[in-house]
Amino acid sequence: MAVLPVLTWGDPRLKQNSQDIGEWTPELEKLVADMFETSLFEEGVGLAAPQVGVNLNLAVIDCSCGEDPDQRIILINPEIIREEGVQSGSEGCLSIPGIREELERPQKVTIRNRTRDGGWQELTGEDLMARAFCHEIDHLRGRLFVEYFGPVKRQFLQRKYQKQTKG
Numbered sequence: 001m002a003v004l005p006v007l008t009w010g011d012p013r014l015k016q017n018s019q020d021i022g023e024w025t026p027e028l029e030k031l032v033a034d035m036f037e038t039s040l041f042e043e044g045v046g047l048a049a050p051q052v053g054v055n056l057n058l059a060v061i062d063c064s065c066g067e068d069p070d071q072r073i074i075l076i077n078p079e080i081i082r083e084e085g086v087q088s089g090s091e092g093c094l095s096i097p098g099i100r101e102e103l104e105r106p107q108k109v110t111i112r113n114r115t116r117d118g119g120w121q122e123l124t125g126e127d128l129m130a131r132a133f134c135h136e137i138d139h140l141r142g143r144l145f146v147e148y149f150g151p152v153k154r155q156f157l158q159r160k161y162q163k164q165t166k167g
Contacts, residue, residue, distance in 0.1 A: 001037040004052040009096045009144065009161060018050055018057040018140040020077045024116040032060060032074055040066045044094045046132045048139030051095050059136035063128050073123065075113055078137055081122070082110040089131065091145050098164050099157055103148055109133045 007014055021028065031054065039047040039060060048059040059075040085107030092100040109130040111123050125133050135145060146157050 001033045003041045004034050004038045006038065006042060006047075006051050006094050007053055008165075009146075009158070011095075013053055013055065014050055014095060014139070014144060015142045016050060016055055017142050018048075018055055020057045021114070024076075024118070028056075028058070031056075031058070035060045036062060036072060039094070042094045045128065046136045047094060048136045050139055050142070057140050059140060061129070061132045061136060063132060074116070075111070075133075075136060075140075076116070077114045078111045078133070078140070080109055080133065080137060081112050082108075084108040087127065087131070091131065091135065093135070093145055095139075096144065096146065096157075096161055099146070099161050101146070101149070101157065103145055105131045105134050111137070 031049070035047045035049065035052065038052065039045070039062065043065065045063055045065065046059060046061040049056040057077045059078070061073045061075065062071055064071040083106035086104055087107045088102055088104050090100050091103045107130060108124065108126045111133055113121055113123050115121055138145065146154055149157070
């Protein structure tokens with residue numbers, strides 16, 4: 001397994017819509033292992049393929065941060081099919097290190113997700129898992145969490161981010 005370089009805010013590859021995955025391959029299996037390793041190394045909960053420069057509809061989530069391998073989830077061509085309630089919480093992103101902001105997300109989210117063998121499953125997550133589903137699927141659609149804020153707040157966050165990366 002390898003730790004992959006994570007693209008950061010401003011890289012145009014983070015703005016692309018991801019391509020659906022067809023047949024599951026050994027190369028995808030290795031990419032997933034590397035993505036879990038990278039997310040753990042960077043102390044993240046999840047990581048989307050576009051964040052490591054791969055334009056595929058693929059993401060990994062581990063809300064246990066490496067503590068419980070059974071909590072690892074692979075998102076393949078996921079789509080949100082149901083949202084319930086509202087939660088507000090601090091959110092950050094491995095592509096925007098050092099920036100955390102309060103953001104409203106659904107309290108409970110159900111997604112339709114492809115399995116490695118090509119079948120489909122529904123997964124439901126609440127609290128942190130619901131937030132992670134939304135955050136990673138946003139990445140797959142070319143959207144960063146800071147885009148939920150208005151232009152003034154976004155500019156403020158961008159200046160703050162640029163200042164700390166030059167610092």
